[in-house]
Amino acid sequence: MSDKKNVEPRLKTAVHKMIGVFVALTIFFLVIITVFGYFIFKKYSENLPDYEQLKNYSPMITTRIYSADGSLLNEFSKEKRIFVPIKNIPQNLINAFLAAEDSNFYNHSGIDVLAIFRTSVNNLFSMMRGDSGMGGASTITQQVVKNFLLTRERTLQRKIKEAILAFRISQVFPKDQILELYLNQIYLGSGAYGVVAASQVYFDKSVDELNLEEMALLATLPKAPSKLDPRKNITKAKERRNWVIQRMVDENFISEEEGLQAMDKPISLRPKKADEITRASFFSDSVKKELSELYGSDSVFENGIVVRTTLDPKLQDIAITAFEKGIEEYDIKHGYRGALGKIDSSGNWQEVLQKFDTKKIYKETWQKSVVLSLSKDSATVGLENGEIGVIEFASLKWAKKFINVDRVGLAPKKISEVLNVGDVVLTEKSNKEGIFNLKQIPEVNGGFVAIEPYTGRVVAMTGGYVDMPNQFNRATQAMRQPGSTMKTFGYIAALENGMTPATIIMDEEISLNQGSGLPPYQPSNYSSEFYGPTTLRSGLEQSRNVTTVRMADQVGLDKVVEVVKRFGVNDDPKKIYSLVLGSTETTVMRLATAYAMMVNGGKKITPALIEKIQDRDGHTIFRRDTRECKKCSFENLEEFVDKEIAQDLPMPYLNDDKEQVTDPATAYQITSMLQGVVDRGTAMRARSIGKILGGKTGTTNNSFDSWFVGFSADLVVAVYIGFDNPRTLGSEETGASVAMPVFINFMKDALKDKPSTPFRIPSSVKFVKIDRITGRYPTPATSKERIFFEAFKNDDEILEADEEENFEDKTNNENSSQPDDSNKDRDDNLNVIDRKIQENDPKGIY
Known part of the structure; x- marks a missing residue:
């Protein structure tokens, strides 16, 4: 009995000692960790990039060239980006990125400790299962740090610096400003930086025109822009898109019904169609050259100026059509100069054809083709994309043999006088299904x-x-x-x-x-x-x-x-x-x-290609017509508002101050002649x-x-x-x-x-x-x-x-x-x- 009584105090004493040792060890390790953390923090806090520069965020954005009617003509950039303030980005698009990348964004201080712990555990189990994919726990703030301030090297030192900077930025910058930086800077594949550029590249829409499933698709891309490119791997892209939509449901950003409806819809991409683009490369290049002379090449490709040009898209299309027709009519009149070359059409002709060098540029609607076989009235051709088509003999009447610039042969009487098996030629799809026309690159130009x-x-x-x-x-x-x-x-x-x-x-x-x-x-x-x-x-x-x-x-x-x-x-x-x-x-x-x-x-x-130029902030910095319009504005407009007789209003006019190169009478006489x-x-x-x-x-x-x-x-x-x-x-x-x-x-x-x-x-x-x-x-x-x-x-x-x-x-x-x-x-x-x-x-x- 007494022994039992003696054991209990000793046991209690031992427990107390163990607890004391544990507490002491815990405190010791905490101190060690704190001291170690302090020295690590102090060491890696030195020589960090100045995050204050983000207050003056001025990213490289796309210079946009518009025709006279306001339609987009061309773009010049090192990074295809169009900046948009956070207030102009739809909330559902923001929510899609939050759900996919950082659902706790508005609650943490730049580093999400719970997310780090959760990802670490998940990665541990992934390693035990032999999975190669490892998840990350970078917050949106950390991604901003990585994209703006640090290199993309995958080292522990860089992660420590990233965490320090993310914490500091969260103390200084409002959350919406950090999100604005992220959504305008992030790379989303296909050369698009930021959500606005990506919206145009994948859907030919502005961000406020996107539907829910399109917003979710954009939010999938930061993880792996190339692997999840919907144009290359639509199955994986859809799986990831639906995962983002489910995350939006889980975070109560959208209802379950909205999520199910969005997940049922297929991915529908809409790049800009060829017939919607004005063909004006020579004009655009001339504008680019003029801009470079005015502001320097770097400014043209980085500063996002907006240029209104003088080009009339309707007249440009008419001009291109008329010019091409004139060149082609001259070329056809002087005969067919023969095939571009010859290859073996019996084996893997498609691969050989794709490698064949025509040595000259040709129209985008034309394709390299090889003659596979001949019949009395047609030739079967294989195209470089693998398609099989037919050239009808009736369409080859123009192909008289070129002898010299002043002489051509007689009109062909059989198809073999024009084409032979193995001939490499250029073809263009006709209006009839499966029928192609023979084309020839004109040597003449203008x-x-x-x-x-x-x-x-x-x-x-x-x-x-x-x-x-x-x-x-x-x-x-x-x-x-x-x-x-x-x-x-x-x-x-x-x-x-x-x-x-x-x-x-x-x-x-x-x-x-x-x-x-x-x-x-x-x-x-x-x-x-x-x-x-x-x-x-x-x-x-x-x-x-x-x-x-x-x-x-x-x-x-x-x-x-x-x-x-x-x-x-x-x-x-x-x-x-x-x-x-x-x-x-x-x-x-x-x-x-x-x-x-x-x-x-x-x-x-003076011939003018540029009507007006505005800088990235919308200020007009160049105008073709610098004349002052007198009486075009009123100091006190109200006194004219109620006037019923139009004659009482002053007539605006522009002074024509152009220099005379010849007198008006001479100008009219020569015009009349x-x-x-x-x-x-x-x-x-x-x-x-x-x-x-x-x-x-x-x-x-x-x-x-x-x-x-x-x-x-x-x-x-x-x-x-x-x-x-x-x-x-x-x-x-x-x-x-x-x-x-x-x-x-x-x-x-x-x-x-x-x-x-x-x-x-x-x-x-x-x-x-x-x-x-x-x-x-x-x-x-x-x-x-x-x-x-x-x-x-x-x-x-x-x-x-x-x-x-x-x-x-x-x-x-x-x-x-x-x-x-x-x-x-x-x-x-x-x-x-x-x-x-x-x-x-x-x-x-x-």
Whole structure:
């Protein structure tokens, strides 16, 4: 009994001692841990990045290029990101990310201890089961630290720094600001940074248009953007999406019914369709170049400026269609040059075909194909995507064998004359199921510009046949001889220096001294004929070389050179007689701009691709039109609100302060003469458009380059077509046959719903009825066909008719000859066109 009594106190004492030892050890270890933690904290707290920089968060965001109608044209960025404030992000989208990444976000201090413990236990069990996947416990705040302040290395040291910084940030930054940083910075795959960019990439929507299942899908992507990419692995993406939706249900962000409905829906992606994108890569690249010159390349790709351009998407689409058609028609006319190469079509042809290098770029709608077999009426082809299709023999009638630029073979009579088994060719899907058309990459190329004459706004442009970025732009970079389109500037010099459209020049043989050591210059007309007394108007309309050179000689080459420079065609043209026939070089953009300055009354304009630029904060930092609009705003608007009579309101107006490059009368005279080129001259085919137009064809020596510059009262178009490595287009090819069809096809659509507007007539011009052959007042004996209303300046003198002078009306007999130009500026069909001269009674002046 006594022993029992003695044992109990000893037992109690031992228990107390054990408890004391345990407490002491616990305190000791806590102290050790605290001290160790302090030294670890102190060690890793040194030299940490300054998280205060996050207060001035200014991420790299996307520069966006918009067309004139506000539709998105292109984007430039190092990281595709569009910043959006947290208040503009839908709550369900926020909740989806919270449910997937950090449901305790608003309750912890940057580090979620419970989540760390739970993940550690789960990872331990995963290791015991042999699972390779290990879960993480990083909070959204820690992810912000990792993305903004630290490297992505997976080390214990980095995790410690991450935890320290996450804790500190949570003490300083509001939770919503941290979430705003996260949702705008996080990478979500396919080049998209932030929720706004991802919404556009995957669904072509703004964030406020997303539905629940789309929001949940975006919230799956931070975990593994590549593995969970719905375009590559839709099954895994859907599983993860549904897990996010269930987490939203568990966190009471949505009801169970909403969750079930969302989980039942398939993943439906909607990238932007090709037909919704304006094809304007050459234009966009030119805008990018201009922006880089203004603000630097880094700013363009990082600072998210917003650019409103001058491009009209409707006109651009019409231009691309017309230009491609013109190039293709020329290429087809000159025959089929054969297959791109040959491969073995009996084995694994698809793999071999995919590796085959065409060495040239081609349209995105075309595919490499190999001929697998032939039948009487068709060829079976295999496409690089594995699809099998058919080319019908009936569609190959164009494929006459190319012999040389002036000669093609006969139309094929059997399919084997065009295609053989193993041929590698390009095909494009037709409108019929399973049927493909044979395509050929054109060797010829060119440029196109459409510009508004009164503003200089470039509304359409292409610099080549295949619309792809980062290419040589033939509209702005290619320097080419413009042929007879250059004659116009010689005539402007003449009109500025006392001549009139009715001035007579003798079209007869001439030999001009070119200086020491050079042979005399002896221009000739294309027909090898001379036409005698010729008015300036007829000389330009019929593109007469001799008339033009004689006129330039009388005016003086110095004056012609000065006009060429003043209109910006070339900055340093050579003072030689061939200048007026097109020997100097220029670009499509320069020539379009120069002609625009004739149409607008002689006002200097600069071609503009950019209308307005705003910085990332919405402040306007550039505006094309810097004129002040007087009376466009009122200091006290209320005094005008109740006015019933509109006349009482002040009329706003913009002061037109453009420099005059030539006087309005000269500008109208040359415009009227160029209208005559369409009405009676080398561009008569353009009359099929059915509008009031002017223009000038141009073809260089040996038909190396073909040009057409044409215009209505409000739109100027320049077209150039030629080879990149200059060679002849063919002995029968001219500006009228190659370039002008592009202009015609474009203008027919561009002006389809617009009235036929006469060219603006300045008050300094008077119209006088003359004999268009003699350039003088008509006599009672003058036939009606020769009577013409000519545009004179108010102080011009018109000569009385000289009855004794004999003018042979060769122009009236032009059915037997062709409009002349040793640069071969003529229309193949002129001989069959009715060339009756009609009295051109000007509209709107009486």
